[in-house]
Amino acid sequence: MSIFSKIAAGEIPSYKCAENDKFYAFLDINPVTKGHTLVIPRKEIDYIFDMEDDDLADFQIFAKRVAKALKEVIPCKKIAQAVYGLEVNHAHIHLLPINKEEDANFHSHVTISNEEQKEIAEKVFAAFSAHK
Numbered sequence: 001m002s003i004f005s006k007i008a009a010g011e012i013p014s015y016k017c018a019e020n021d022k023f024y025a026f027l028d029i030n031p032v033t034k035g036h037t038l039v040i041p042r043k044e045i046d047y048i049f050d051m052e053d054d055d056l057a058d059f060q061i062f063a064k065r066v067a068k069a070l071k072e073v074i075p076c077k078k079i080a081q082a083v084y085g086l087e088v089n090h091a092h093i094h095l096l097p098i099n100k101e102e103d104a105n106f107h108s109h110v111t112i113s114n115e116e117q118k119e120i121a122e123k124v125f126a127a128f129s130a131h132k
């Protein structure tokens with residue numbers, strides 16, 4: 001079981017931002033910007049471009065809904081999306097609130113207290129749930 005599967009199953013704690021039966025979204029443990037969120041499929045697969053077409057389409061649509069909720073909570077110009085997958089071998093989309101291109105610099109990180117992470121996740125979860 002991957003570390004992200006354990007997170008989606010609630011075996012490892014996370015700051016949950018959104019979920020449904022197929023996908024799960026939670027705050028990144030080492031955020032690049034405030035509100036940095038990871039979106040994952042519950043079904044374990046390493047490489048995003050190995051996903052079946054229908055699953056990939058649903059994954060992207062779910063991420064779009066998470067991005068909209070995130071933008072309601074974190075003041076920003078846009079939500080950037082990135083896929084790397086070099087560290088964790090479970091497909092995931094990074095969603096990053098940004099105001100300028102340099103904000104999406106994966107070599108620099110922001111420090112956010114656990115209390116604030118909790119607050120952000122709860123607000124995003126509420127915004128996501130309101131648009132169901």
Ligand code: 5GP
Binds near residue numbers: 028030083084085086
């Ligand atoms: P990538 O695989 O796309 O290169 O990066 C993996 C991302 O997952 C990183 O941004 C890293 O901070 C995040 N990450 C790794 N382990 C955990 C974890 O246990 N919990 C959370 N919330 N994020 C994690």
